Amino acid sequence: MSSRFQVMVIAFMLAAIGLFIVWYKAAFLNIPLTPHEKKDYFTISAEVSFTGDNAPAEITMALPAPQEGVKIISQESESGDFGFTISQTEEGERAVWSKRNIEGKQKIFYKITVSPEAFYSYSPDSGVNAGLSQNYNVDTGTIFALWDEVERAAVSSLIDTVRVHSSGPLTFAAQLIDQLNKEAPSDSVKLLLNMKNEDKISLIMKILMHEKINVRKVRGIYLKDRQKGRTLTEMFEVQTDEGWKLFDYEKGHVYKPKDLFVWQRGNDALFTAKGVSKPRLRFSIIQTQVPVISTIQQNIYGSSEFLNFSLFTLPASQQNAFKQILLIPMGVLIVVILRILVGIRTMGTFMPVLFSLAFIQTSLLNGLVMFFVIVFSGLFIRFYLSRLRLLLVARISAVIIVVIAIMSLMSIISYKLGITQVLSVTFFPMIILSWTIERMSILWEEEGGREVFVQGSGSLIVAVLAYFVMMNEYAAYLFFSFPELLLVILAVIILIGRYTGYRVSELLRFAPLGRS
Amino acid sequence: MMLFDRIKMLRAKGVIGMNFRNIELIGRYNDRSKYPLVDNKLITKRIAKEAGIAVTELYGKIEWQSQLARLHEMLAPYDSFVIKPVHGSGGKGIVVITHREDDLFIRANGTSMTLTDIHTHITNILSGLYSLGGRYDIAIIEKMVEFDPVFQNYSYEGVPDVRLIVYKGYPMMAMMRCPTHESNGKANLHQGAVGVGIDIATGKAINAVQHNHPVTVHPNTKHDFSGLQIPHWEEILKIGAKCYDMTGLGYLGADIVFDRNVGPLLLELNARPGLAIQIANNKGEYHRVKRIDQEKQERNAEERAAFCINVLSKV
Numbered sequence: 001m002s003s004r005f006q007v008m009v010i011a012f013m014l015a016a017i018g019l020f021i022v023w024y025k026a027a028f029l030n031i032p033l034t035p036h037e038k039k040d041y042f043t044i045s046a047e048v049s050f051t052g053d054n055a056p057a058e059i060t061m062a063l064p065a066p067q068e069g070v071k072i073i074s075q076e077s078e079s080g081d082f083g084f085t086i087s088q089t090e091e092g093e094r095a096v097w098s099k100r101n102i103e104g105k106q107k108i109f110y111k112i113t114v115s116p117e118a119f120y121s122y123s124p125d126s127g128v129n130a131g132l133s134q135n136y137n138v139d140t141g142t143i144f145a146l147w148d149e150v151e152r153a154a155v156s157s158l159i160d161t162v163r164v165h166s167s168g169p170l171t172f173a174a175q176l177i178d179q180l181n182k183e184a185p186s187d188s189v190k191l192l193l194n195m196k197n198e199d200k201i202s203l204i205m206k207i208l209m210h211e212k213i214n215v216r217k218v219r220g221i222y223l224k225d226r227q228k229g230r231t232l233t234e235m236f237e238v239q240t241d242e243g244w245k246l247f248d249y250e251k252g253h254v255y256k257p258k259d260l261f262v263w264q265r266g267n268d269a270l271f272t273a274k275g276v277s278k279p280r281l282r283f284s285i286i287q288t289q290v291p292v293i294s295t296i297q298q299n300i301y302g303s304s305e306f307l308n309f310s311l312f313t314l315p316a317s318q319q320n321a322f323k324q325i326l327l328i329p330m331g332v333l334i335v336v337i338l339r340i341l342v343g344i345r346t347m348g349t350f351m352p353v354l355f356s357l358a359f360i361q362t363s364l365l366n367g368l369v370m371f372f373v374i375v376f377s378g379l380f381i382r383f384y385l386s387r388l389r390l391l392l393v394a395r396i397s398a399v400i401i402v403v404i405a406i407m408s409l410m411s412i413i414s415y416k417l418g419i420t421q422v423l424s425v426t427f428f429p430m431i432i433l434s435w436t437i438e439r440m441s442i443l444w445e446e447e448g449g450r451e452v453f454v455q456g457s458g459s460l461i462v463a464v465l466a467y468f469v470m471m472n473e474y475a476a477y478l479f480f481s482f483p484e485l486l487l488v489i490l491a492v493i494i495l496i497g498r499y500t501g502y503r504v505s506e507l508l509r510f511a512p513l514g515r516s
Numbered sequence: 517m518m519l520f521d522r523i524k525m526l527r528a529k530g531v532i533g534m535n536f537r538n539i540e541l542i543g544r545y546n547d548r549s550k551y552p553l554v555d556n557k558l559i560t561k562r563i564a565k566e567a568g569i570a571v572t573e574l575y576g577k578i579e580w581q582s583q584l585a586r587l588h589e590m591l592a593p594y595d596s597f598v599i600k601p602v603h604g605s606g607g608k609g610i611v612v613i614t615h616r617e618d619d620l621f622i623r624a625n626g627t628s629m630t631l632t633d634i635h636t637h638i639t640n641i642l643s644g645l646y647s648l649g650g651r652y653d654i655a656i657i658e659k660m661v662e663f664d665p666v667f668q669n670y671s672y673e674g675v676p677d678v679r680l681i682v683y684k685g686y687p688m689m690a691m692m693r694c695p696t697h698e699s700n701g702k703a704n705l706h707q708g709a710v711g712v713g714i715d716i717a718t719g720k721a722i723n724a725v726q727h728n729h730p731v732t733v734h735p736n737t738k739h740d741f742s743g744l745q746i747p748h749w750e751e752i753l754k755i756g757a758k759c760y761d762m763t764g765l766g767y768l769g770a771d772i773v774f775d776r777n778v779g780p781l782l783l784e785l786n787a788r789p790g791l792a793i794q795i796a797n798n799k800g801e802y803h804r805v806k807r808i809d810q811e812k813q814e815r816n817a818e819e820r821a822a823f824c825i826n827v828l829s830k831v
Contacts, residue, residue, distance in 0.1 A: 340535060389636045391581075392643030442645065446608055447707065500540055502533040507522050510531050512728050512795055 011491040018487030035477035038289040046110040050276040052102030057275035062264035063093040078109040091266030154188035214239035220262040225287035326479040331466035343505030352462035361427035378437035400434040530800030545766020554785035567762040573659040601641040602654040609646030664774035669739035674701030680756035687756035690714040691796040711796030717829035719749030757817035
């Protein structure tokens with residue numbers, strides 16, 4: 001296998017791995033590809049209002065359980081001086097507010113913030129939901145006990161009709177709803193629908209229970225902005241061999257609507273109030289948009305093993321350090337491109353990247369001005385030092401100290417003048433600056449001012465270009481969120497490393513040969 | 517598009533670029549472990565002598581700062597000499613003293629140096645100012661080449677030399693480098709020396725360029741390059757071919773000077789020779805590289821030199 005072929009394979013593999021991880025994180029972990037992407041948060045507040053009766057009061061309310069497709073971000077109770085506890089029941093958690101003595105109008109809020117996420121899933125906690133399926137050993141004889149003969153006859157006839165047309169719990173429930181919603185209902189259905197003490201919902205539930213079909217109520221709310229004073233939408237679920245199936249009382253069998261947030265599953269009351277009068281429960285929803293990146297940083301993605309291993313898990317100060325460090329490969333790539341493909345000559349291979357890092361701290365224009373001031377005054381002093389006949393290491397050390405002195409002087413003078421930007425001069429790497437000054441002056445003596453100009457301006461061009469690439473908000477964001485892009489850069493650099501064609505500058509250099 | 521036309525034209529001429537040179541020639545045929553043979557001028561001198569190639573006479577070397585105390589005694593016997601860093605490249609750090617006037621040392625370009633100046637210069641060499649990578653270096657003092665009067669008209673303030681590019685032992689391309697006033701007596705093309713392309717078969721000039729532009733006469737002496745004929749041409753090619761045997765480097769630059777008394781001398785070797793020779797010859801290296809790649813038979817240095825004269829010169 002030729003080394004060229006190996007290079008191709010390695011580069012291809014690195015790029016493929018890098019891009020695959022990026023794709024995976026973007027598609028399944030919902031890490032956005034741009035820094036400004038926002039996601040919707042819905043804050044649902046349940047408002048319980050009641051009037052106190054100067055008696056001990058206890059209010060309970062069912063609380064939502066984790067569910068697929070919608071993630072619960074936070075929940076909290078705003079209940080003033082009420083005692084607040086969460087109790088576990090077989091159907092899930094319930095909030096319990098209690099107080100010894102209350103009077104007058106009172107309000108309790110329970111706020112829950114959720115975010116719809118298509119790929120969010122959770123493994124159901126067996127303890128919470130398991131109880132539901134076992135709890136329906138209903139005494140079928142007592143279900144219709146309060147009805148009169150005619151009504152019972154009507155319901156039997158309806159059940160018979162539905163039974164004939166159905167094959168199991170799913171089709172039975174579907175047929176039943178169908179029968180009840182017919183435009184031209186049968187006489188027995190008419191009679192049942194006109195009953196005073198039974199609405200359609202309880203009718204359906206009772207019939208299904210009578211048929212020993214496991215059924216449970218589902219109460220949910222549609223996630224839409226600016227909803228006020230809403231009640232929950234009621235549906236029900238029927239247990240089949242393939243799990244629970246959701247039904248709408250009007251439309252029959254439905255799949256779970258995308259923006260439905262299920263508040264409660266089960267047949268317990270949504271809320272109960274003891275010792276108070278005029279209890280009322282209303283819901284409102286407010287939609288907000290949150291930058292996705294902040295949600296990642298809050299580490300609420302803890303559920304993903306993959307992100308547990310990402311830079312987001314580092315402490316904030318280290319995160320900031322890595323935001324800087326991860327920019328360097330971009331600068332290095334620029335150097336590789338400009339040197340190998342374009343053929344710009346620079347002073348030192350990676351010095352331009354260090355200067356662009358300094359420019360990022362000082363801002364470009366300030367940085368350039370300060371760079372020129374320091375380098376020129378440094379060069380001037382270096383030329384004088386060369387007359388003192390010092391050893392090389394001592395001379396560079398002297399230049400370092402001179403550079404530091406120039407920096408301090410610049411800072412003090414500019415601060416007195418009120419130009420505070422110059423204070424950022426400290427971000428320049430002093431030793432690199434001193435080396436640059438030393439190299440420039442040697443180059444000047446050896447090859448003349450022209451070469452100093454060529455290499456100096458080459459270095460600055462590379463530094464400025466690297467600065468613009470590294471300052472790019474999208475690049476910075478991408479590399480921090482998807483550090484596996486480093487593999488892609490590595491692949492590109494490896495490929496460029498085997499480029500044997502002409503550099504752009506060589507087209508100029510060898511131009512006399514092209515003519516003939 | 518103009519850009520692609522230009523690339524096509526350079527391809528047709530067989531011009532190779534830096535990237536090709538670095539990967540396909542230097543990277544492939546120059547083993548890093550052999551670099552010291554050419555980067556260290558003391559070692560080059562030694563192995564050249566062993567191979568029977570003439571080199572400039574070594575007067576002395578200075579390894580330690582303390583040895584500088586004896587500098588005056590060391591230089592006393594010599595009226596003219598050259599100071600070089602052992603690890604220098606591209607002519608950096610070389611000082612040529614042609615004669616003395618009282619206490620002053622007169623350089624080839626006419627400027628003068630005191631003993632203290634020379635002292636400082638050697639100190640700089642020792643601290644690695646001119647060496648690759650800035651490591652500590654050694655200064656050598658060697659005999660100044662009194663160049664052959666044949667080249668009197670083609671040089672100014674410096675010594676002209678012949679640069680051979682030796683590929684797998686075949687001296688495949690040659691140029692003469694003539695110092696000018698602008699190049700400060702140095703034989704480096706990018707500093708303004710004139711590069712004269714030399715016919716590999718005959719040793720005659722075929723083309724001359726300064727700063728990449730064709731010239732016909734030397735800018736200072738005004739002498740026409742078309743009459744230039746390098747003496748002992750076959751011998752020169754043999755020296756080039758032998759350099760491969762003594763170093764094992766597949767892509768090599770050999771710099772040869774002509775001493776009026778001794779004849780051709782190997783001045784230095786270069787494991788990373790530049791590409792300006794292509795401009796001087798108005799010809800790329802690529803086709804010759806490919807032609808040499810076809811040669812499978814083992815040849816000795818003389819046979820390789822003959823192959824270059826008879827076959828390669830027509831490629």
